[in-house]
Amino acid sequence: MAGILTGETAGGGATAPLVGFLDEDHVIRLARALLHPDDAAMRAYVTGFFAPEAIAEKRWARMCAGLEQATHSPAPLGGGTEAVRCVVFRRGNIDRTFLAAHPNLRLIQRLGARPVGIDIGEATWRGIQVSCMPRPSLAAVAEHCLMLMLAVSKKLIQADACVRRGGHEPGDRGQVAYNWPGIDGIGRLWGKTLGIVGMGEVGLLVAERAKAFGMRILYFDDNPLPPELDRELNAEPAALPALCEASDFVSVHVPASPRNGAILGRREFEMMKPTVIIINTSRGSVLDEEALTTALLAGRLGGAALDVHQHEPRPVDAFCAMENVVLTPHLAAGSRLGVLDEIEMIFDNLRAVGAGRRAIHAVVEPRDRP
Template structure:
C-alpha cells in the first residue's frame, strides 16, 4: 500500500509548472482566484492540511496558528521574507517553517539599480511628458538629473542582496559603504571595495544614496526613524526594496514635501499596498508595486525551493531551508 500523500494547501496562484509538480507529488488544494485568502479561508486551511504554502500576503500570526489542526506540521513559505509568520508560536506548536532564500538576490538588486536610475535621472517625469504628449522638444536645461558615478552609496544590510547591489553599483562607478549587524569577513569585503560603518548615524549623514536591504525584524522596525532621516543630506535619495516597516514612511513623506530630501524610490510600503497617498503625487518619487522578485526565473526558482522543502519533509527529513531561531 502506498503511503498517504501529504495534504498541502497553496494560498495563492503560483507559476503553472510549480503547481503541476506539487499536484504530482502531493494531495494539493490550489487556488483558482489570484487573490489573498480571507481569514476564514486561512483558518479552514490550517485546520485540515499537513502543509501550508503561504506568501507574503498571508498574515500567519499567533491567532491563526492557535487555530491550526493537529495535522499541520510545516509552513513552507513561498518567498524569502518570513516576517508575516509568527515563527516562535509555530515552533512552540511543533510546526516547522521554511522559506526560499537566495533565489531573488539578483532580481532584487536589479530593481534597486532601476530605482536609483529612475530617481536620479528623473525617468518618471520624462515618461509622463511623453505619455501625456507634453514634450516640447530638447532644451539644454530641461530634466537635469544627476549621474551615479562618483556618488556614495550607503547599503543598510550587507547580506546576499546588499552584496549584489554593491557589485552593480561599483560597475556604475559608485563608492560603496555599508552598515551591518556584523562586519563582513575581509575576503568578502575587500573584493567589494566597501567601507564599513559601525555607526549607522554617521554613515547616513554622509551618503548620497541609501539603499535599504536588511530584513524586517523587531530590531529593524523604524531603524530609519524620523530622527535618523533628518541626518540625511538634503541632496540624498532613499531607496527601499526590503520591507516598508524598516523606514518611517510618514517621516519620509514629510521630508520630501518640505524639500529636505531629493527623492525616493520605493518597492515596499509601511502602510498597506498603496503606500502614503501623498507620495504618489511627487515627481521625485518612483513607486513600484513590490516588483523586486518579479521575474519568471525567480518565481520558478522560488517554487522549486518550496517543492524541495515539502518533499524533504515528506521523506522524514528537515527541510533544507528551515527557519531557525538564529535567523529571527
C-alpha cells in the same frame, strides 16, 4: 507507499520528525505547506501565496513526488530529534551544540547562497552535507533596487511624461535637441556612494551590482563581511550615523521585526545630504514613512523610491503627488511562481539524501574541523 524520507522503527512504525524546518521565513512556510496538498489550511496558504497567479497542479504533484509522507517540525524542534535527517532554514545557527543534538542529521539545507550561521567544519567532521541555495528571486529584488535608483536619479518618470505629453514644436528629421523639456538635476550612479543598511543576502547582491556601476559602498550591519570580500566589493562597514552623512543613496535591506522597528526615521533623515535618494525594497515597517514624507516636502532629501509600503495596498497620499518619488506595488521579486524553482531544488536535495545519495544542488565544499 511511504515517502522516501519516512523512517521506520524496529516495529515498522514511522518515526518523526525527519525534516526539520527551523524558522518562519515565508518561503520556508511555503515549502512546508507544499508537502501537504490535501490539508485545507496548507492548500489555502499556498494558493494565497501565489495569488493572483496559480501553481499548476501537475507541477505541484511532480515536485513533491516521493516526499508526500515526509514528516516535519517547525522550530524549535521538539522531542525525537534523533530522527531528524534533514534541516531546512533561512536564518538561524547550526553550531556544534545543535549538531550534537541531532546525531542522525545528513543534510543542512539553507535557503540562501552563503553558509551564514553554519559550522561547516563540524558538519564535515560528522559526515553531514551542506547546501546553500542561491535565490533568483532575491537577485530580482537587487535588480529592482538598482532600477529604482536609476529611475529617481535619472528622473525617468518625469522624462517619460514629458515626451508623452508633447507640447513642443517637432524638430526636423535628424535634428538633435538634447533634453528638450529642460529637466534639471539629472544624476548618475558612477562615483556616488551607496549606503546599504543591512548587508544580508539582498544587500550583498545589491552591492555586487552597484560596484559594476562604479559606486563606492558603505554598509551598516551587525556582522561585517570578511575583509577580502570588502575589498572585492569596494565596500566598507560604517556606523549608521556615518553612513547617513556620507551616502548619496541609502538602500534598506533589513528584515522586519518588532526589535528593528523603523531603522530610518526623522533623526537619520536629518543627518543626510539634501540630495540623498532613499530606496526601500525590504518591508514598509523598517522605514518611518511619515518622517520621510515630512523631509521630502521640506526639501531636506533628494527623493525616494519604495517598492514596499506601510499600508499595502497603498492609499493615495502625499507620496503619490511627488515628482521625486517612484512607487511600485511590492513586486520587486518578480513572479512569485519563480520561488517554486528554489523550493524544487531543495526538494531534489531532500529526495537524494533521503535515498542515501549525495545532494544535487548548491553543495558547499567540505572544510576541516577547527
